[in-house]
Structures are given as C-alpha cells and as structure tokens.
Amino acid sequence: MEAFIISLLAATLRVATPLIFGTLGELFAERAGVLNLGIEGTMFFGAFVGFWAASATDSLWLGMLAAISAGVASGLLMALLSVTLGVNQHVSGLGITLLLTGLSLFSFRLIFGEPRVPPSIAPFSQLNPFPGVPVLEPLFKQYALTYIALALVPLVWWLLYRTDFGLRLRAVGENPEAVDAAGISVFRLRYLALTVGGGLMGAAGAFLSLGQLGAFTYGIIAGRGWVCIALIIFAHWHPVRVLWGALLFGGVFALQLRLQTTGANLPYETFLALPYVVTIIALAIAGRGAAAPAALLHPYKRE
C-alpha cells in the first residue's frame, strides 16, 4: 500500500510537470489580458521542434532550447494578431493551434518520412538525489524539468506580486487605459507576456517528447493544452493555485493509469476519460465566482 501511494505521488508530479509549464505560460498571457487558445498547438509544436532539434544535434538541452524558441515565435504571432491588429482572440488562438499542428505534422512527415517504427531518441534521465533511501528515492527520482517546474511556481508568484513588472502586468490585464496613462506601453507589456508565456508552452510540449516519451507522436499532447485553459480558471488566475490544479489533474491521471492495470471491471477508456471529466466538474465547482482579468479578450485601442 505504501509503495502504491509513493509511486502514485511520484507519477502525479511527473504528469503535472507539463501542465505547470503550460498553465503558467497561459497565466502570463491572460494576466496581461490575452486569452491564448494557441496553447494546444504551441505545445504540439514545442514537442515536435524539441524532438527534431534534439535528434539533429544529439543534445536534449539544445532541443529544449529550440522548443522554447518555437514557443516564443508562436507567442509573437499571437501578439501580432491579438495585440497589434486587435483580432478576435478566440479565433486567432484556435487558428494558431490549427496552423502549428499542421506545420508540425507536415515537417515531421517531410523530415522523418513514414517509418514503420516511429523514430526515437534517448530521453532525459531522472535525477536521483536520494539513492538507496527508502520512500525518498522513489518519490524524488524525477526529471530535472519537474524540479524546474516546481521552482517556477514561487518564482512566478514573486514576479507577479512582488515586482514592478508584475504590478504592471496585472494592471495591463485589468485596466490598460490606466497603464497607458501612466506612460507605460501596453503593447510592449502584452508582447512580453505572450512571448514569455509561449516559451513556457513550448517547454511544456518538449517535456513530453524529450522527457517522458523520447519520441514525437500524433497524440502526444492529446488535449493537455485545453486542460491548461481549464486549470487557469480553476486556479482563479493565481500561480500557487495553478500548482494545486495541476497536481489534482496529475493525481487523477496517475490514479486512473493504476486503476487500469489493477483490472477493475470497467473498460480502460472510462479511466482515460476520467481526468477530463473531473476537470469539468472541478471547473463547475471551483471556477464559479472566479473573476477573470477585466481586460481579458479586449484588444487595447488608443483613442
């Protein structure tokens, strides 16, 4: 039983890692007043570019860097559309998801062809800070990226609530007119938020292709970007609650994987669908009364 709980907790952290990256990325965008529905495609693109660059350079960290750059590029495109041109954010974000999904699949087919066995690389190995220690060894045997994700949560909290930049970023999502009147560029802040956010989304995708799988597959993201969009509402746009939300989803996901193998008398697809259904229910319970940033969805036009 103890071993079961420990492995469940360890798996929870592993599943939560890309969600923490992705949701914090979305947090930057939405706190600045832009809903970025490009997240699903950006994660997919990050997963692909990361895998491609890693297999071309034989360096996983260069792959990660390339994935982050790809995410930044996606954020810039979203900024061009939603900030500079002031296009409808729902449609432009979904358009970016469709574009980057298509582009990733096109490039993958062109570069790797249609091999019978999907190409793979040796993925990141896990850090093991407590070798030989019971309980601690299996619990803390995690990818470096998991530790980075966990460290990002307080860092983003500090950035948002304890720095001038954070104050401005939050203000630009609530009342861009006031920010503009104070002589601070609304455009520059939103561009910055979207590019930083895009970089985090790219990293989220690359965690899956470079860490967990060591491969790039068609279903690698499988709606995780949409889960991030749900988690941000669940988290009431607060970085620490993002962590709880990601751990909740990660926990349910890790649990269903184990329930599948313990052979409960239900089709395994029921368990696969469970985390998504739980997310919807959690949203209905915890998302109520959450106030989105006031300027979310509103492009800023200087009169």
Added chain:
Amino acid sequence: MRFRLERSPAPYWLRPLIPVVALVITFLLTASLMIWAEANPLEGYYYFLVAPLSNQVSAIEVLVKSTPLLLTGASVAFAFAAGYWNIGAEGQLYAGAIAATWLGLTLDGVTPLVAIPLMLIGGFIAGMLWALPPAWLKIRLNVDEIVTTLLLNSVILFLVSFLLNGPWRDPISGWPQSPEIAASTVFPKLLPRTRLHLGFLVAMIVIGLMWYVLSRTRLGLTMRAAGLGPQAARYAGINVKRTLLTAALISGGIAGLAGVSEVAGLHFHLIEAISPGYGYTGIVIATLGALNPIGVAIAAVFIGLIETGSQTVSRALGVPAYLGDVVQATLLLVTLGALVLQNFRLRRRTTASAASLAAKEA
C-alpha cells in the same frame, strides 16, 4: 521618415478584393513549404486548386469533401452568431456518428423511407445531447463553454475507442471498426456512379434553413442581438440564457448531422478517424464565411477544394497532404489580419499630422 497607421476605411472598390488578397498572401507564405518539399510551387498550386476541378469526377469529389464541412461550418456559425463559443462541433459530430451507427446496426430491414429520417433525427438529438452539458453549465453556473466543449471533444474519442475495441468491434475483420450499417440505412446517391450522397442535399437544406432562421424569424433576431451584446439584449427584454441554450443545442444538432452523413453516406461504418478535425475546420469556415450562411457555403466548398487538392498534390508531387491544413489555417489568420487592416491606411508621418496629434493629446 516615419510611417503611422491611420484609421480610415478602405474604398468600396477594394473590399471585394480582400479575400483575393488574403488568398495570394497565403499562397506566397505557404509556397516556402512547397519549395522545402522540393516541389515547384506553381505546379503545386495547379494540383492544389485547378486539377481537382479539371474533370467531372474529381470536381464532384470536392462536393463530397465539402459535405461534412458545410454542416460543421453551419453548426459553428449558428452558435457564434449568438455569441456562444461552441468549440465542440468535433465532439458533437462524433456523437451523431455514434447514434447513426447504432441506428444503422439496429434498423436492419426497416424501409429506407422510415430508417433514413430516423437516422437524421437520431444524429441530431445525439449532437444536441453532447452539446447540452456545456450549455447547461454555461447558463446555470456561468462556466466557460470554450473549455468544457474542448474537453468533451477529448472525452468522446475515448467513448468511440471503447465502442470500436469492445461491443462494436468488427467480428469479421477484427479491426477497430464497427460492422457495416444495414443497406436500408445507407444514404442514396445523388448522382449515379459518384460518391455524392444525400448528405450534401441535407447540408444545403440546413444552410437554407439557417439563412431563414437567422434573417427571417424571431429566434434569429434574438440570437443576433445576444451575439452583438448580451447586456444590451437583456435590457431589450430578451431572455439571453434561453437564446444561448437554443443556439447551443441547434448548433450541436447540426454538427451531429455531419456525423450521420459521414457514416451513412461515405464510410458505412464507424471508424476512429471518421473526422480528421472537421469540427475545428468548421471554425475556420464559419469565420471565413463571416457567420453568414451563404458565406459559409462558399467557404466550405473552397476548403473542400483545398482538402481534395492536398490529396492530389500529395499523390502527384509527394508533398505531405498536411500542407492542406497549413494552407487553411494560414488563410484564416491572413484573412483576419486583412479584415482589420482594411480599416487602416499607412500614412507618412508628416509634421502636420504630428502637430494635430499633439493638439489632440493636449
């Protein structure tokens, strides 16, 4: 010398040209991918846009491809017109496909005159049912419908996978696909010796009804009012919640019809890949068609052409067919940008305009 953007609408003669300009820019951008795939872009675009229309057989194939797109485009446009962001047409299509398969396996021996209307009604209801939870959560608990409709798209794929690997697995082939539906439930062909089926006619009727509802009925008026501004609509005495619920359910029903049409008209059994993202393409089509039924019809046939063309170019030149997806998405984003830019003009920043700006700011 500096330039600035000034708000000033494009002249009237330019407006009809905007889709053309967007198309040209899209092809210039995506030509780089053709070159990367070692294909001549001009030859590529010939196979993409001209070759499918050059003979009758493949021109009719374009209409076959357009059939589900007409329906998902109409579904999305119907919801968006009321300001309800239904991103779940993909899932609602699968719900319709499941219902059609179930009825198709059950209604063996029933005359087509009864069976086919039952298939359509069943698929419509299934799409409505899959659209119901997000709509209910939206109007009851104010839960964002974008997130819930997107998440349900993932959920229904698991349901389909369960059905195809479990109770509906084809006993003959053993593949994860359902057995074929009964002959009496198969849609009749509209033209002999082609694949064009009743679904296309259904889609055209839906587009016509959508035009009628949106422009000629009280429901259409309240929907458009709610879409323009829920607050103002509420003050005008419109029951916005009920309007959103109606729009959401009809939208889901129309998407369900797309699923019925694909099962009963084209595939004759349920497969996991029955929709390569038609629900999401519906969003592209609704936007390109400016949420207008006639615009949606034109956009759907055009995207149908691109889908067919991407297969042609893939066969002829070895360019991955995913190029079609890239072209569609690029066209969407470029059009969105062009629609905004038509309201602006690039002006050289002169001292006079700088002075007038300073005067305005003072």
